[in-house]
Each structure stands twice: as structure tokens, then as C-alpha cells.
Amino acid sequence: MNVAESPAATNPYDRTFARLCEDGNSYEDAVLRVTEDYLDGKPRLNGKRKITKAERDLAFWLSDVVQSIPAEHWRMATLALALSHYFAQERVANPALLADLSRGASDVICHAVRRSGLVLQQHSPRRTELDLLAATSNEIAELCRVLDIFDLAHRERRSSLEIGKAMLANLSPFELLVYASLYAFEHLVPHRFGVISAQKAEGTPTEQEAWEAINDLLHWKLETVPEAALRLSETEIGASLAEHLSPFLFPSPMGRSPRHDLRSAFEQLLLSQVELNSFISRSADAFSYDDGIRFERRGRQLEIEEADPAARCDWNRDGHKLNRLHGYWFFRGLEEFVALGLADKPMGRPENQEANRLAYIQALRTQLRLMEVYGVDSPVTAESGAKVALFPALLSLELMSAHFQRDFLMAYAGHLADSGHCIAALNRLAMEGLADGLQNRLPLTWSDRETKIANIVGWTVSAEFPQGNPRAAAAILDFWTTDLHAMGKRLRDRTAGLQPEFCERPILKQGQTLIQLPWVVGLQNNSTAAINNLRRLGARRGETGVETRRIEERVGLLFEQRGFRVALNWHPRDEDAMNAGEIDLICARDDIVIVMEVKSTYLRRSQRDAWLHATTTLRKAGQQLRKKVAAVRAALVQPSELGALLGIDAASSEPAIHGLIVDTSIECDHQQFGGYLKVSVEEVLIALRDERHLLRDLPDGLAGDDSGPNTARPAEQASTTSSLYPEGFDAAGFLSVIRRGAVWDDVPD
Template identity: 55%
Template sequence: MAAVHGPKRPSIMSRSPEDTTSVNLYDRLFEQQLEAGASVLLATENVVDAYLDNKPATRGKQKYSRHQRDSDFWSSDVVNGIPSEAWQAEGATLALARYLGQEPVANPLLLERIAAESPRLVRRAVRYSGLVLQQHSPRRTELDRIASSNPNIAEFCRMLDIFDGAYRERVATVDIWKKMLVDLSPFEILIYASLYAFERLNPAEFAMPWRPTEERSVAEGQWQAINDILIWKLATASATSLRPKEKDLGRSLRTHLSPYLFPSPDGPPPRHDLRAAFEALLEAQIELNSFISQSADAFSFDDGIEFVRIGDRALDIVERDASVRAAWKRDGRKLERLHGYWFYRALVEFFHSDLATKTIGLPENHEANRVACIRAIRTKLQLTDVYGLDDAVTTDSGVQVDLFQALLATELTSAFYQRDFLQAFVTHLNETGHWAPALSLLALEGIATGHNRFPLTWSDRKAKIERIVGWTVSKKSPRGSPLMAAAILDFWTNDLVTLAARLRQGEPGLHPKLFERPILKMDRLLIQLPWIFGLQNNSTAAINNLRRIGARRGDARLETRRIEEQLGRLFESRGFRVVLNWQPVDESDARAGEVDLICALGRIVLVLEVKSTFIRQSQRDAWLHGTTTLRKAGHQLRRKVPAVERALSEGSDLAAELNLAGDAGSVSVHGWIVDTSIECDHQRFSGFLKVSLEEVLIALRDDRHLLNDPAGILSGRFQEHDIAISDDAHTERSLYPRGFTVEGFMDAVEKEAVWEEPGC
């Protein structure tokens, strides 16, 4: 294929506009782009972007499926005639990665042609496609055929073979141990998970309110593996095991839990074989997950490294760009510091409220309840200021729940499990020196006082509502509200019966993780895991409960609009003129669409594209966010910024609203992508800077000192019962020592001054 030729023009001009069923929509779009005056390369790029953005969404009056879209795109004349230089563009590489990542549609001749011209591009697309873990795909067969005559692809396939062997080996090990536990019910799996947790999940740290990041990440890796095992069990369990009756629970407890807590020569012996098998399965699952995240995902999504083959069975990692890897770690540290920032914001709000002078709950629980209130305030501030939530949210059942009450309930639950389970267990562990008698003493204490102190707890819905109704006490409901308690319960509940049905039917969709909705429901039975509830990050749990699992809630659109409004008010507090949701009036700019936020001060204009998502925990998810949502945001700004510039230059109403009437030529317009997530922070998309919404918020508020743990609370220098803060206790050099200016604000954001630590 000669590089000088453009794609062949499809012959569609003689067809009627209504005849959409026989016309390739991507060829039609290409023709339209050329007729509008676009160059061949630009028209090609726009067609590729449409495909990556899952457009068109409909074909005539019918929904355009993913399979139909793939089929039309890869059979189109425009794609099969793309010039060589066009394949070097990022969008084309991502499109090729999508081809390699799907199975139904084949175009082996095109892949062979691209590989002959640019094997490096094909290798890159293979990495992005995730084919490394999908080597049963016919796309891998196509690569093998190409490898027979292409040494570069042949070497790459050898590396894929090594990955495939290592992956299959780990999957096989997991499957072997699963067979040992195939007869266990989901409830029994949770029993062995809980025994493991109290034996192995850093029991000495159960008594610590704050744990180092490294220790939390190890525990979270174990939680994820337990979550994976539970998902497997739900997908394979019988319907009756998901709806256990009282006699079933009794049998499970007598066989699998009581022998460890209350050993007796007259009772059944402990099932050490099953406990050992569960531990082996968990270790195998952790190893598999580690291989996927640290090897396969690194191979696929880490552009800072490259894998090289050593012999026939080993690979080595060569670092190609240290800055890429450093950026990933830096974003993780930013998340940690933001967590502290919101805690200190909550601390200030708490000590300026009437709660600071009240005894919260029973006197002996006051300090723990006080901290729970502060943490609930922390998460509410973050959810309202960053994610646009209102004072009430709607649960999956359609009932509205008071946001603060829902957050406070989970914080009080965490405090309860921390104090009455985890710390009490550590005390007994120090006395006995062994986890089993320590758990026995804990359970016996509960029996003596009429409470459940087993390593996992269970109750029916009515009993659980009665237990938490006291946490809904307010001026409106001085004795608490059972209706509110029920709504809070629903807010944090993961219905395992429904989830199991979806898994068995292979329905697509997101599955709540253990910490996102930590109340596990099996029919009328509600199960809680003290080692999850007592140690989880409730802030991340709440954000992902609402923004990941609940992304399709009816309130989500209103919340997005509220984010823009609140950010606009914050800009206005600094003297900016703000226009929300501006629509271009010029027909030539119609494709630009609605502009989320336009802020002007002096002769500088900021055009902001606001994105709201959730907190990601893997490199793969971060890469997907960058190559989908953020990439699309860059393209949107590429259209919106010129539309704003034209409107201002033409003396439109927009100029008057922004107080920019007069010499429009002196106006400087800048576009930013402002995103609620930290991923890809300070990267550029289509030339536009991506920054986190929280960074913009901190820069406008000028309170970056709260990022630096000013009282040493998070570093452990203070115990929680010593928490106190005053208005002037944390004065630190302002971002604007000579006063706030728009130039100073932009400089602070663009140079990441918000993130500078003391001494930097």
C-alpha cells in the first residue's frame, strides 16, 4: 500500500439518505468529512475517533451493537485504505488494539499489511489489547501466521508464549485447590476466610487506628483474593446454599467454626484439611492476581517498561522511561495526602460545630464515637464538594437516605468492630499467644453478654435494623428512625443471591467488592465481616459505592451538574466571571457541544471540561480511563476552545457575560480537563492539561497546608483521643504571598505547586 494514496472512496453518493442498512456508516462519515473540507488524514482520524467513542450509537432506528460496529469498521473501505502514516497516530493504535482484543470480527490481511510496515506498532497494539491473557483468541492465531515470515512479530509471540505458560500454570493451581472446596457453601467459605483473617491478616495491627500504606496494600491484596474466591463460589453454588435456613447455619457452624472456637473430644474434629486447602487456595489466588497486576498488566499498560526474553522460559523487565513509573507512584501518594486533607477539613468543621461540646453516645464510647463523627464529616465533605452529592441520596430500592447518617452509621459500625472485636482479639492474643484460644475467649465473652463475637457475624434484617436504629437519632427523630435505619442498611448491602444469578447467567456488569458494600445478604440473612468493617477505608468505600457501583443512579446526572455549579461558585469567590453550560450559537460550532464551565478574570479565560468518575485501584483501570474518558475530553476541548474563541472575537453575548467586551484580541483562552479522579494527573490530552478537581479546589481555597499532616495525626504522633485543632495552628506559606491573581493561580496549578511538600 503506497503511503501517498488515501483511502478509497466508497461509492455511496447515488444511494438515498434513507438507505442506511446497506451503507457502511464509517465510509459515509469519511465522505462527509471530505466534503466538509477535511484532509484525508484528518477525515481518517475523525472516523477512527468515532469508532473509539462507540459512535454511531444507532443505525437508522436500530441500536448499533458493539459487534456490528466492529464488523462495519474493520470491513470499511476507509480503514482498509488507511495510509501508512495514519497508522502511527495514537487513535489508530488504540483502534488496532480493540481489533486484537475482540474475537468475532476478522481482517487478517489488514493486520498482516500493518505488521509488514510497522511491526512496532502491532506489538504496541497487542500490549494494549490485553491479548496476553486471551491467547485462545483467533487474533493470536493471526499473529502466529504473521510470525512465520516476520522476525519481529515472531520474537514477540515467543514472549506471549512465556506469559501464556506462566498464566496457565497459576490458573491450574487455583483450580486444583478450588476442587478441594467445591462442596463448601458461600457461608462456609466466609467462615474459613474469617478464620484466616484473624490468624494471618496482620492481627497485631488490629489495635492500630492508622496503618502504613504498604501494610494496607498487602491486606487489600488478600481481601481482593478472598473477594475473587467468593465470586467463584457464588457463580457455582446451588440456589439452596444461597438461602440458608437456621438448621443449615447450625450445621455449618458446628462443622466448620465451633471445633476451632470450642474444641471438644465429644464434638466433631476441626477440619484442618479444609482450612489448609482454603489457605492454599488463597495463596494461589494472591499469586495469580499478583501475576496479572504486576506482570500481565504491566506488560499491557505500563509504557515506562519493556519486557525482553531470557532463554525460552523467562522474561526480564527493562525500564525505558522512569518518569512514567514515577508518575504512577506519585499519583498514589497524592491520593494518600488527599485522604489526610479531607480529614483535617472535617476536623475544623467538627470543632466549630455543637458536636464538639457534646457527649456522643455512652461515656465509655465517646472518644471512638467522636472520631467516627469526624470521619463521617470527612467523607461527606468530599462527596459533596468533589462529587456533587446532596444531603440525601437514593438507594437501589428507591428510598432516600440521609447521606451523613449513612456515613455515620458505617463509621460507628467500624468503631464498634475495631473496639469490640479487633482490639479485644489482640488483647486475648497477647494473653494466650495463639489465634484460636484468643478467638475462643472473644466468642465466650459475647455469649456471656448475649452478643455475637464470632469472627463473622450474622442476623436477620429486622434484628439488624433494631441494632442500628440508635445511630439515626436526630432532632427530627429523637429515638431514631427505623425507616432511615432500613435505608442505611440497603445503602451498604450487597445482595449475594442477585449477584449469584447474574454471575451464573453471564450478565455483564460491575460486581461490588467486599469493602464497597460490606453487608452481605443471603435471602433474609445479613452477614458482616469484622475484619473488613473494622479496617476498610470507608471514604473510598462510599465514593465507589456511589460512583462506581451506583454510576447509573437517577441522581448521577444531577450530581454532575452540581459539581459544575459548586466549582463555578468557588471560582466566583475569587473574582472570576463564570458561565455554566454554554452552548455555541454559531452553526459551524455545533459539534463542539455544551461547554461545562467558562471562567474569566482579567483577560484570561479558562474553558473547563469536567469529568466525574470513581477511585481506581489498578493500572489497567487507570489506562482505560486515560484512553477513553480523558482522551475524549481532550478531543472535546479541541472543538470547544476554538468555539469559545470565535464567540468572544465576534462580540457575542458570551463576551458580555464574562465582562470581556472590547478588544477580544487580547483575550487568552486556555482549556483544562478537570477530573474527580487522580489518574493521569498533569498529563496532556490533545494538548490540554488534565488536573484533578481536588487540586483546583485546594488552589482556589489556598489551604494546601492541610495536605501535609500539619498536626502529625496521620503519622501517628498523636492518638485519636488527643485530636484538636485551632484556626491558626497551621499557617503556612500561601500559594499567593502577594495576593491572589489569575496568573498566580494558573501558575500554581500548571507547576503542581499545590503538591509541594515542606522543605521542597
């Protein structure tokens, strides 16, 4: 549909624009407000009917207000972001707008195309529009040539991947996991445990790259196999092992030959998936979302040049901050472990005590982080609807990890060091398991649900249940379980929603069979798994609203302990509201007022996800905070209930009012949104507790050996033990610490 077909009289954006102008807003402000409505997914309803995104796209891009915007205005951040949405959608075309922009603002088009992700969606009609514009703009013509190179590279990698998939099309999901496990024990486990013979070869994927690729391949397999293949019986397991695993581990001249062809094909397929993923994350997403670099064309090749070293440094430093936070929470867990009087108490059999203590400390670490940063409290709800006690669930996963590390991974690493060959080491590991009461020590394990409950029920022992609680054990299993049959159905039906990664819910259910991968459960970051289980996959749980309130309450309590007066969830009067809505947290001390907008999300990995977070949640937070700061200022210029609550006398002096966006995620740290600084909840927490000395790298011995936890006091390991407030704490000093990022002084760039 073209502009001429637009029903302007009924266009919701034109109506909003007219109303804003009638209310006295300037043309520019009215345009920005209308555009922000579009970006925020408004309007949402037409009467009682929900308006679809496609309908909003159509209405906005064919509105009279959009046609009236001068070309130079599209350089404004809000309009530039909207233009990237134009290139990301396919339904509506506005060639007149693009033609106008191409004559005087072709750089605006090029920037919007980058941000739109069109580089990976070149079948879109928007790509055809660009080709037509190339005749009138050298800059757009060059962009099209760059996109052509990306398109060819993308198609080549997709083609290579599809060829590899065809070679493994007949494998079941379980059989795919067999070959994934053989690969992991050959390449991933030795590298993690520092086996000398396993030096990382050139081109070998990193552990994270391999995990992501295997996860993608599992999703492919779940989506494409017949539904019957997602039901797994003992007979089918036996047949799969007899063909795909036993010939490798237990070769026999009378038995089947090992399927070296399939093992080699799997490795090549994994490398193809890694290559595609790497192309997307390091090239296509970097082209779209990384302002620190630019792609320069040299003939038919693209070369990356650094454009903004500071931007690249910020992204890398956020990753270093996240690593340090893992150390911070470990040390907090260690201190809690000592405070509970558990350091000298026996935990299990003597040979397992150090591993059990470490598991307990790490469960405390994750519980503290979930409670203080994410507002999680016990019980939580599993996807099945079962209520799960939080700490036993966390401890159970840590104990599973300890079991797989000790009895599988470390034992295997020792055998590999002795034999120098992964298959020989796996054979010895399996034979040891058989000799030890017919234990399964294969590269992947499985059991029925009732057996698994019986195996872990001892981890639920309490005063009330001295023999353990089978119902609690079942709920714990549900909490950490991914139902592969249900996931396969969602993938086949193209059901919208997030799909679990196997490190987030690492017990894989096929029919009545529960599968575990020792190389996942034994190596994964269980803190990240728990956070994303609850906050990414479980974002629609009934508890999430209450959890956000708890974040505000617990941060507010820390401010109170530092002498601030605190107002939680304050609602301004109608005449002062300015559409501000509820204000999460207001803290006052020393004639300084801090207004906080609190956001709770999950841990991200990609630049694309970080950019989406910045342009949705954090952008909106900046808009909201602007209104909230204004509402607080209006309430405090005269005697008011809020002033009394905060201990502010309007007659004496006007306090300095500052806004902060406080987010559970580390992405976009110390960036400005709507003129307000965004910081993490954890930075605020550490600054208020004055615990920079705990923000250290994790100690050696947490994984990969049997030395147990390094129990040296964190302050003994820290290089920065001095207080953040050498002259004493006050509100101005706190704000200075936050603005300077002093908490992170020891974190490398």
C-alpha cells in the same frame, strides 16, 4: 469474514469518510475523524435499531477507508489505539492489513498487541494471526515467544487455582466466609494492629491482596453453588458453625474434630488466587499498560527492565496524592466538627465518646468530599430504591467500624498479644461476648434484618424522632447491603455490569440473614467505600446527572469567590458551535479565560482501569475541549452575550483562552489529552481555597488503638504552611499553580 466480502457501498465509515472529504477536510483529518467515531462507539443506530459492538468492528475493519491508510499513518496515536481494538476483538479478520504493517511497521503491531490485552486472551484468532506473521518479522516472532511464556505462566496459575477450588467445592458461601474470617484474624488483623507476634512473613499477602482474593473467591462460590445454598436459615448457620468454626474455637473431646484440612486448603486457595491476581496486575497488565517497563526474554524466563523511570514515578506519585487527599478531607472534617460546636459536646457513654467523636469527624470528612468533589447531596438512592439521608448513612458505617474496632479487633489484638496464638485469642474474645449478655464476638457476625434495624435505630435519633426512625435505619441498611442471592444470579447469568466488592457494600445479605465481617468493616476505608458505592456501583442512579451539575456549580462558586466571572453550562450559538455542545464551566478574570470540561467518575486501583479511563473518558474530553475552546474564542472575538457575562470587551483586547480537563479521579494526573492538561477537581479546589497546608498524611490514632483522634490543628503538623500565592491571588498565578502542580509540592515521588 475477509476484506473481499465487505459491503463497501453500505459501510457507514466509508460514507462518513466520503462526506468529510466532500466538506473539504484533508485525507488525514477525515481518517482521524472516522477512526474517532469507531473508538467512540459510533454509529450507535441503524434507523431505530441499535448497532452492536461486533457490527461496528466488522464495518470498520472491512471498510475501504481502513484499507487505504498507509502503514506509516498507523503510528498516529488515534490509529494505534484503534489497532489495539482490532486485536481485542475476535469476530473480524483483516490479514491483508496486518501483512502490510508487518513489512514496514511491525513495531506498530507489537504496541497494539500489548495494549489489546491479548496476553490474557490467547485463545483468540488474533493470536493465530500473529504466529503467521512471525515468519516475516523478527520483532513479531520475538513478541510471540514472549506471549508463549505469559500463556504458560497464566495456565499454570489457573490450573493451580482450579485444583484448590475443587478441594473446597462443597463449602457454602457462608462456610467460605468462616474460613476467610479465620484467616483474616490470624494474618490480617494482627498486622494492622502491630501485634509483635504477627510480623509479616515472607510471601504473606498484603491486606489489600488478601481482600481482593477473598472477594474473587466469594464471587466464584456465588456463581457455582446451587441456588438453594444462597438461602441461609438459622438452622443452616448452626450446622455450618458446628462443623467449621466451633471445633476450632471450642474444642471438645466429645465434639467434632477441627477441619484443619479445610482451613489449610482455604489458605492455599487464597494464596493461589493472590498469585493469579498478582500475575495479572504485576505482569500481564504491566506488560500491556505500563510504559515505564519492558519485558526482556532470557531463554524461557522474562525479566523486567525499567524503560521510563518518569512514567513509573508518575503512577506511584498519583497513589501518594490519593493518600494525602484522605488526610486533607479528614482535616476538613475536623475543622467542620469544631465549627459546628461539637468538640466539647458529649457523644454517647463516656467510655465511647472519643470513638464516637472520631466516627462523627470521619462521617463529616466523607460528606464534605462527596458534596464538594462529586456533587452528591442528600438524600441518595439505595439499590433497593429507598431514599437514604446521606450523613446518617455515613455516620452509621463509621459507628459500625468503631464498634468492630473496639469490641472485636482491639480486644482480639490484646488477647493475641497475651496468648501468642490466634485460636486462643479468638476463644477468649468469644467467651467475653457470651459473658457480656450473650453477645456474638465470633470472627463473623449475623442477624436477621429486623434485629439489625433495632440495633442501629438509635443512630437515627433526631428532634423529629427522639427514639430513632426504623424506616431510616432500614434505608441505611439497604444502602450498605450487597444481596448475595441477586449477585449470584447475575454471575451465573453472565449479566453485564459491575459487581460489588464487599468493602463497598459491606453488609452481606443471604436470604433474610445479614452477615458482617468485623475484619472488613473495622479496617476498610469508609470514604472510598462511600464514593464507589455511589459513583461506581450507583453510576446509573437518577441523581448522577444532577450531581455532575452540582460539581460544576460548586467549583464555579469557588472561582466566583476568587473574583472570576463565571458562565455555567453555556451553549454557543449554532454558527459558533462547531459541534461543541454544552460547555460545562467558563471562568474569566484578568483578561484570562479558562474553559473547563468536567468529568465525574470513581476511584480506581489498577493500571488497566486507569488506561481505559485515559483512552475513553479522558481522550473524549480532550476532543470535546478542543471544540469548546474554539467555540468560546469565536464567541469572544466580537461583542456577545458570553462576553458581557464574563466582563470581556471584545473591542479592547483579545483574552488569553486556556482549556482544562477537570476530573474527579486522580488517575493520569497532569497528563495531556488533545493538547489540554488534565487535573483533579480536588487539586483545583485546594488551589482555589489555598489549603495546601491541609494536604497532610493522616494522623496516628485513626485505627488500631483507643487513643482517639489526633486533634492537633493541621497547620501545626504541616511543613508547608505558606500560601500558594505569596504575591496575592490572580488568574495567572492560579494557572501557574495548576500547571506546576504546586499543590503537590510536598508529595513524595
